[in-house]
Amino acid sequence: MPRHRTTALATAVLAVAAGAVTTVTTGAAAATDPAVTAAACESGYVALTYDDGPNPSTTQALLTALRNANARATFFNTGQRVQQNPALARAQVTAGHWVANHSWSHPHMTQLSAAQMNQELSQTQSAIAQATGVTPRLFRPPYGETNATLQSVEAQLGLREIIWTVDSQDWNNASTAQIVAAANTLQAGGIILMHDAYQTTINAVPQIVANLAARGLCPGMISPSTGRAVAPDGGSTPTDPGPGSCTATYAETQRWGDRFNGQVTIRAGSAAISSWTSTVTLTAPQSVSTTWNGTPSWNGSVMTMRPNGNGSLSPGATTTFGFTVMANGTWTTPTVTCSTP
Ligand SMILES: [Zn+2]
Numbered sequence: 001m002p003r004h005r006t007t008a009l010a011t012a013v014l015a016v017a018a019g020a021v022t023t024v025t026t027g028a029a030a031a032t033d034p035a036v037t038a039a040a041c042e043s044g045y046v047a048l049t050y051d052d053g054p055n056p057s058t059t060q061a062l063l064t065a066l067r068n069a070n071a072r073a074t075f076f077n078t079g080q081r082v083q084q085n086p087a088l089a090r091a092q093v094t095a096g097h098w099v100a101n102h103s104w105s106h107p108h109m110t111q112l113s114a115a116q117m118n119q120e121l122s123q124t125q126s127a128i129a130q131a132t133g134v135t136p137r138l139f140r141p142p143y144g145e146t147n148a149t150l151q152s153v154e155a156q157l158g159l160r161e162i163i164w165t166v167d168s169q170d171w172n173n174a175s176t177a178q179i180v181a182a183a184n185t186l187q188a189g190g191i192i193l194m195h196d197a198y199q200t201t202i203n204a205v206p207q208i209v210a211n212l213a214a215r216g217l218c219p220g221m222i223s224p225s226t227g228r229a230v231a232p233d234g235g236s237t238p239t240d241p242g243p244g245s246c247t248a249t250y251a252e253t254q255r256w257g258d259r260f261n262g263q264v265t266i267r268a269g270s271a272a273i274s275s276w277t278s279t280v281t282l283t284a285p286q287s288v289s290t291t292w293n294g295t296p297s298w299n300g301s302v303m304t305m306r307p308n309g310n311g312s313l314s315p316g317a318t319t320t321f322g323f324t325v326m327a328n329g330t331w332t333t334p335t336v337t338c339s340t341p
Contacts, residue, residue, distance in 0.1 A: 040213060040216070040218060041216065041217065041218035041220075041231070042216045043188055043215055043216030043217050044188030044189060044216075044217060044218075044229075045188065045189070045217065045218050045219070045220030045221075045229045045230055045231055046186040046187075046188065046189070046190050046191070046192065046212060046217050046218075046219060046220065046229045047073075047074055047190070047191040047192070047219070047220060047221065047222045047229035048066075048071060048072075048073040048074070048183075048192060048194065048208070048219050049073065049074045049075075049076060049100075049140070049162075049164065049191055049192065049193060049194060049222075050062060050073055050074070050075050050076070050194050050195060050196040050201070051075075051076040051102055051140065051193065051194070051195050051196065052076070052077075052078060052081070052102065052106065052195050052196055052197055053075055053077055053078075053081060053085075053088070053092075053195075053196030053197070054075070054077060054081055054082065054085040054088035054089050054091075054092065054196065055081065055085070055088075055196055055197055056085055056088065057197075058196055058197055058198070058199070058202065059085070059088045059091070059092070059196055060088065060091070061199075061202050062196055062201070062202050062205070063091060063092065063095050063097075065202050065203075065205035065206065066095070066097070066205060067095060068205075068206065069205050069206050069208075069209040069210075070209070071205065071209045071219040072096050072097055072098070072219055072220070072221070072232055073097050073098070073219060074097065074098040074099075074100055074138065074221065074222055075089075075092045075097055075098070075099050075100065075196065076100045076101070076102035076138075076140040076162075077089060077092075077099055077100070077101070077102055077124075077128060078102050078103055078104060078105065078106050078124065079101075079103070079104035079105075079120075079123050079124030079125075079127040079128065080104055080105055080106075082124070082127045082128050082131050083127045083131075086127075086130070086131035086132075087131075089128060089131040089132050090131055090132050090133075090316075092132070093132040093133070093134055098134075098138075098221050098222070099128055099132055099134055099136055100136045100137070100138035100139065100140065100162070100222075101121060101124045101125060101128065101136040101138065101139040101140075101159060102124070102139070102140050102142065103120045103121065103124060103139075103141070103142055104119070104120045104121075104123045104124045104127075105120065106142045107120065107142065108142065108143065108145055109141045109142060109145055109146065109147075109150050110145045110146065110147045110149075110150065114149050114152075114153055117149065117150055117153045118153050118156070118157075118254065118255065119254075121139060121153060121154065121157055121159065122157060122251075122252060122253045122254050122255070123253070124136075125157060125159075125251045125252065125253065126251045126253045126263050126320075129249050129250075129251040129263070129265050130263075130265050130318055130320060133247060133249050133265060133267045133318070134249065135249055135250065135251045136159065137158065137159065137160060137224035138159065138160050138162050138222055138224060139154050139157075139159040139160065139161055139162065140161070140162050140163065140164075141161065141163075144163045144164070146161060146163075156255055157252055157255075158252070158333065160222075160224045160225070160227055161227070162191065162222055162227055163191075164191045164192060164193035165186070165187070165189075165190035165191050165192070166182055166183070166185055166186050166190060166191070166192040166193065167182070167192075167193045168182045168183065168192055168193055168194045168201070168204075169182060170194050170195050170198050170200060170201045170204075171195055171198075174200065175200060176200045176201075176203045176204045176207075179194065179200060179201060179204040179208070180204050180207045180208055180211065183204070183208040183211065183212070184211055186212070186217065188217060188229070189228040189229050189230075190228075190229060191222060191228075191229055218231075220232055221233065242269050242270070243269055243270050243271035244269065244271050244273060244340055245268075245269040245273070245338075245339075245340055246266055246267060246268055246269060246273055246276045246313070246338040246339070246340055247266070247267045247269070247338055248264050248265070248266055248267075248278050248336040248337055248338035249264065249265045249267070249336070250262060250263070250264055250280075250333065250334060250335070250336045251263050251264075251265070252333070253322070258326065258327060259289065259324055259325060259326045259327055260324070260325055260327065260331070261322060261323070261324050261325075262280070262322065262323055262324075262325060262334055263320050263321070263322045264278055264280065264305070264320060264321055264322070264336050265318050265319075265320050266278060266313070266318060266319050266320070266321075266338050267313075267316065267317070267318045267338075268313035268314065268315055268316060268317050268318075269315070269316075270315055270316070271315055272312065272313065272314050272315055273311075273312065273313050273340050274310065274311070274312050274340075274341070275306075275307065275310060275311040275312065275340065275341055276306075276307060276311050276313070276338055276339070276340055277304060277305070277306055277338070277339050277340075277341075278294075278304070278305045278306075278321070278336060278337065278338045278339075279302055279303065279304050279305075279336065279337045280302070280303040280305060280323065280334050280335075280336050281301060281302050281303075281334060281335045281336075282301040282302075282303070282325060282332075282334050283301065283330050283332040283334075284301050284330070285328040285329070285330060286301070286325050286326065286327060286328055286330050286332070286334075287325070287326045287328065288303055288323050288324065288325055288326070289324045289325075289326050290323065290324045291303075291305070291321065291322065291323040291324075292321065292322050292323070293308065293319075293320060293321040293322060294306060294307060294308060294321035295307070295308055296323075303323070305321055307319070307321075
């Protein structure tokens with residue numbers, strides 16, 4: 001089943017091949033003309049997925065290949081690699097792709113306790129939210145290994161489990177031609193497993209997309225409600241809130257039998273901001289027992305959080321605050337906003 005790491009040889013080759021790539025593209029999204037898309041995608045949508053990134057040696061080249069093919073994909077990132085390469089995770093989102101959860105450390109999840117599973121998934125949720133401003137809705141277990149305990153942890157975190165309908169075998173030394181051939185077996189709604197680590201996989205992008213187009217199929221997003229590939233709705237791409245504005249993104253980072261921890265990521269828009277104010281709206285009878293990294297005030301179920309210190313953020317920069325919610329039997333996810341003076 002899909003491996004996590006390349007062989008030492010492959011890693012060395014890729015590092016040389018991509019050694020010159022040091023910039024992170026933040027250009028326009030790979031959006032297609034809607035009029036063209038409607039006609040071209042008459043047979044439906046499939047999902048291109050790339051696991052185990054982001055990788056400093058390959059992600060940028062993969063993003064370039066996808067942009068050149070005008071294709072959007074879903075990246076199942078590990079939390080550990082997002083923490084190491086936050087700019088690459090952000091570049092995935094900026095380029096119009098979808099980011100999803102592939103655990104923190106790529107373990108065999110079914111060998112873990114429920115608490116360890118929760119830790120793997122919730123830490124990754126918050127690392128991705130912090131790096132990209134997007135809280136994932138999809139989770140792919142490493143190696144496709146799952147069980148009922150894992151599925152209940154996923155459900156608690158609002159994650160839909162996604163496996164695949166076609167395995168490209170790129171992790172198993174498949175050639176570019178073999179990866180392209182695997183993609184040719186995709187049916188509408190289907191999902192192909194690939195990895196963000198292999199030059200063979202990157203080289204397959206143009207032919208995969210051309211062959212899909214010839215069959216009336218287009219790369220789409222994975223629906224969190226059905227788990228199938230559907231037309232993109234653009235919903236996971238954070239829009240620039242505008243100069244002087246900010247966005248707030250919520251992620252649940254831990255849950256116990258009676259309470260959960262929430263984390264809010266505040267992100268500045270395309271210009272620096274000098275301060276911010278965030279609201280967190282709870283559902284009665286929930287109550288907040290503790291907060292950190294901010295100064296709260298209250299009005300009923302609405303907590304208003306202000307920064308400790310001056311709250312200034314440079315363009316695109318983020319900061320976070322957190323809180324513990326006593327559920328009192330209600331597990332509704334808080335809603336959050338951000339505003340600037
Ligand atoms: Zn993997």
